[in-house]
Amino acid sequence: MSGHVRAKVAVLGIGNTLAGDDGVGIEIANWLGEKWGGREEILLGVLEGDLFAVTEWLDRAERFIFVDAVAAEQPGKNVILREYQAGLSASLHHSDIGAVMATLRTLKMVDEFPSWEVWGITICLPQELGVGLSEPVRWAAQLLIADLDQYLAELVDCAQVH
Numbered sequence: 001m002s003g004h005v006r007a008k009v010a011v012l013g014i015g016n017t018l019a020g021d022d023g024v025g026i027e028i029a030n031w032l033g034e035k036w037g038g039r040e041e042i043l044l045g046v047l048e049g050d051l052f053a054v055t056e057w058l059d060r061a062e063r064f065i066f067v068d069a070v071a072a073e074q075p076g077k078n079v080i081l082r083e084y085q086a087g088l089s090a091s092l093h094h095s096d097i098g099a100v101m102a103t104l105r106t107l108k109m110v111d112e113f114p115s116w117e118v119w120g121i122t123i124c125l126p127q128e129l130g131v132g133l134s135e136p137v138r139w140a141a142q143l144l145i146a147d148l149d150q151y152l153a154e155l156v157d158c159a160q161v162h
Contacts (some may be wrong), residue, residue: 008155010043010061010114011036011148014051014068014097020130021075021123021137025067028141028148036152051100058109064116066097067144069137072122076136078144081118119144 013029015022026046033044043061047053057064070079081098097118105113121140133141 005040006059007043007061008041009063009065009152010045010057011065011067011152012044012054012057013046014048014066016048017131018129020126020132021121021134022069022126023131024069024121024123024133024137024141027133028067028145031145032148032152035149039156041156042152047097051097052104054097054100055104055109058104058114059111062112062114064114065148066116066118067148068097068118068120069123070118070120071125073124075121075123075134076140077122078140078147079118079120079122081120119148 011029011032013025013027015025017023017026026048029044029046036042037044043057045057047066054064070081101116121137121144123134123137
């Protein structure tokens with residue numbers, strides 16, 4: 001590690017806002033940034049293109065929560081996927097974050113590899129480009145934001161006690 005303090009958690013939104021529901025992770029990360037940005041315990045950001053860009057973040061937090069769209073037949077369900085499970089992405093990325101993190105762990109990219117999980121929202125694969133979220137995904141995003149907001153509040157409260 002390069003001398004900086006590691007955040008307790010990094011929340012990184014993944015997706016493409018030009019592909020409708022696939023942008024839900026980015027939208028959630030941006031909303032969280034308005035409330036939680038600037039806290040040293042919490043690191044917020046986005047991964048919009050190459051998921052291997054996560055290497056720039058790995059030594060900056062103890063734990064990662066990736067917020068992403070997850071391909072499914074029924075949109076608008078919240079799921080939590082821990083560590084590696086194949087097919088975490090909505091198949092619009094060149095790879096999925098699970099495969100990327102498994103590869104980076106194998107390559108020993110950092111001394112202490114962080115724990116991680118995906119907080120996802122199921123989507124139907126977009127058939128065309130477009131901006132904005134469908135109603136089921138927007139509803140699920142509000143629920144996920146509330147859960148993440150509560151998690152971050154508890155994390156900050158815990159950090160202040162210690």
